[in-house]
Amino acid sequence: MALRLCQNLRHPLVPPTNFSMKATRTRKLSVMNYTLDPKDSRKLVLEVKEKLEKEYHSLPVGKNGRDDEDMILWFLKDRKFYVEDAVSKLTKAIKWRQEFKVSELSEELVKNVAQTGKAYVHDFLDVNDRPVLIVVASKHFPAMQDPAENEKLCVLMIEKALGKLPAGKEEILGIFDLRGFGNLNLDICVVSLAPVAGIILSNESNATL
Incomplete structure (x- = not known):
């Protein structure tokens, strides 16, 4: 039995909600991979970053914080690059990490x-x-x-x-x-x-x- 983490999970522990079943030799449940031109994805990362700074200023910064661009990009991929959805899920993840005291x-x-x-x-x-x-x-x-x-x-x-x-x-x-x-x-x-x-x-x- 094996478990594999997918989609650059260096930071969050929050459930993606859209899954797809793929028929292979071993039955798998996987998250869809979404790609975007690097320049476009960069623009969206900055958009999310600015939105978080304006609307969720109290959230921490730094690694696993509201300005962590790697984590922002992960949530954008997970939410099919919909900014509002990514912001919503990202804020929940950061708040959960705070409440659970993951860093401690x-x-x-x-x-x-x-x-x-x-x-x-x-x-x-x-x-x-x-x-x-x-x-x-x-x-x-x-x-x-x-x-x-x-x-x-x-x-x-x-x-x-x-x-x-x-x-x-x-x-x-x-x-x-x-x-x-x-x-x-x-x-x-x-x-x-x-x-x-x-x-x-x-x-x-x-x-x-």
Whole structure:
């Protein structure tokens, strides 16, 4: 079982809402890719940036902030380059990051669940130069572990993987180790987080490190 993040997810953790099913050898659920001339996309990025500065001045700036041009471009792609839609979703993402305190997350903060080893980022990239996030399902016990810490660990691991993206790369590979998985490991809340990260789910038995 593999999970792949798509569309330059260096920053946001907000669900794209428009999906398309593609028939391939392995069934995939993917977000449509939209492209635009670099000059035109640059103009739209600046338009969003100016709009955010005027209408949402209180939002933070810098990385993952309202003036982060890489993040602005990601949301424009996600919203098919509709400025208003991109602004709406982007502001929600920035506010969510503030409320969740993503920038303050650390393994020390979630050490009780982190030390179980149920989720970690591999030391090396895969053969396609993607960071690899590994989840060991048999070590996840939702009835005995703090759900708030589990959620923080999930976000922390995705952020950590995205932080290892090489220049020009836009995907991470997630591998779920289901060996020994049983009823006690089942967690509907975690399953429901899949679209929150804007991800592709696929049965990729040939995922290779």
